Amino acid sequence: MIIVKNLVKAYKGHKVLDGISLGQAKGEKVVIIGPSGCGKTTLLRCLNQMEVFDSGTISVAGVTIDAALDHSSKAWKQSRHELRMRVGMVFQSFNLFPHMTALENITLAPVRVKGMHAAPARRLGADFLEKVGLGEKAGFYPSQLSGGQQQRVAIARALAMKPDVMLFDEPTSALDPEVKEDVLGVMRKLAYEGMTMLVITHEISFARDIADRVIFMEAGRVVETGPAKEIFLRPKEARTIEFLSKLLPRSPKLKTAVLVPDNQLSLEDLWD
């Protein structure tokens, strides 16, 4: 579903992404972890072409973008548009349109981009609001919703475009702990339904629950990748160990897992 080859992106000579390659199968859930500034957000932004990259190729659901392509050409613009149609994006700061109701936020793109009629678009929007548990908030403006509710509307908004892949850029880091779980719940549901998901998160218990694979990134490179069980319980790379032990000092079991190579812990033992 997603193929990334030798992706390089530099800002003023500094390589934010330094030759990233990865693949993700249809229906696979991948979680990216890593310290801030490691390039994980940039990777996601490249995947829906919010960022132009310098070399390499990306391919999502059969749409391929090559950095070598002429960026002013019609073909490039066309494939960029097709790529965005196949990729749904959820931002850390929600980015709901504040001048529209929850329902209007969802129906805008289906109407304007896909040319859907207003009535079926409203039905579609209502369905997706129902799906994220906000059926009765259709007429509310973002300012009248809590952060967790706003993020769930944002997820519904992305889903309404029927993407093949959903990208989540730290979807819960701007949320209070008590509403995080509402959002994670929606994401879990989505995962069980078989959506292909690429998620940046610091929520290790969530990653443990849904991730088929975990990628640890640092300094623009993939340091270590593998099933959640391996990365969390038996990390091989020293930098992964260091990151994990810093990330959750509150869990003594994680420390054991990270620091004792032959521990007998299972994923379920962590953070419960």
Add this chain to the structure above:
Amino acid sequence: MKDMQVRRGKKYKKIIEAAILLSPLLALFTAGASADTLADVKARGVFRWGADAEGGAPYVYQDPKDPDKLIGFEVDLAQALAARWGVRAEMVQNNWDGLIPALGRGSFDFILNGLEITPEHLKQVAMSKPYYIYSQQIVTAKDRGDIKTQEDLKGKKVGVLSASMSQRILEKMGGVTIVSYAGNSEPCRDLRNGRLDASLMDYPIALYYAKPYAELKFSGKPFAYGYYGMGVLKKDAALLNDINLALDALLAEGKLKAIYKKWGMWEEDMGSKMKRYGKEDAVVEESPAAGLPWGKYLWLLLKSAVVTVELSVISMVLAVGLGLALALARLYGAAPLRWLSTAYVEVVRGTPLLIQLYILYYGLPNIGIKLTAFIAAILGLGMNYAAYEAENYRAGIQAIPRGQMEAAMSLGMTRMQAVRHVILPQAMRIVIPPISNDFIALFKDSSLVSVITMVELTKMYGMLANATYNYMGLGLLTAAIYFGLSYPASLAARHLEKKLAYDHR
């Protein structure tokens, strides 16, 4: 000259009446040296004459070749008087409006500045025999043969100096489309570019302003004559007598004729007319606007307020539309568009609206574009305000977080779709207060277009106030009309702002 002195004299009637009441007190300050100005003049060896040199050609004005030097036929006349009396002449600069009160204050010994001999002036000051006989001259384009007499002006578009005797005469006659100008050179310019059929002006003014142009000609004989006399304080009988004696002598010796010949202002029958002074009436028109009932003034003001509203609304629509295009070009356009838009905003913002109006109305005809005053006014105001609106929009758009554009584009929207459906609706709410503020400013700036002959609310006020001397009452009425129109506009803006608000917390 202009009959402004007629009007202005009246304006000061009240002041002078007050002065008379206070005269025992005033005498302490003014006539400290002696009761007779003539004796003073002789003792001092110099007489001081009051005039206004600003825009005063060919009466008293600065020599274009040597701006330190004053020239004009009145300067020559003053020197002739000085030579006769064996004293020096010294001109005292004073605003026209204030010549009579200044004479009362003792700023100078007499007024010598195109003051007409009229009943109004004679109530306030003593006036000498006439030193010049002025008349009205019709000026047309060289190839016009159909306008020769005052009657011929009916049904024509005729330019006049605002509130001048020429205007009064045409108003009284009726049936003429009067276009009134703030200065003397503008009607000549519009005659040359064909906006006017004719212009009516005082003969000396026509000599100075219209004669130099080969494309213009004097059509027919001057008509409707009147007298210029010198204004003296009523108590100065001896001075007045001396002035009259001097004038008689200058006329008899041909010196007066020599001065006017030098300035090209002499007419053969002038000497005989001067001698007949007092035996027949000159033409002295009061403005027909004077002495009307208040309801009529209100009606005239409201009618011109409609012009103000039309001007402001249409030019604001232009400004808001063009401003948006400029802002979008600057923010999202290709490099040349960005550059053009930035240049437009900087140039238009950095130059005065007045000059832009002059260029649009008087400058463009030079390259063959002849706009009507209304169109030029709309374009001038609209294009000027568009520069400010463009900056308002730009600030509003840039205040929208970047995430909004990204979210829209990640949903597959194009940049333009995102701007239209996501960015602009949010930016609008931010820009409504500054734009409505600008609208109210434009509403009042619209009075500037009177320089290109539009008669809107402020211009109408000026014309009525000049005719009636009621600056206070009409001023308050006009201000009330402005406020009555702009206040609902700002209420409407506030309502719109609320309606567009989406922060419903």
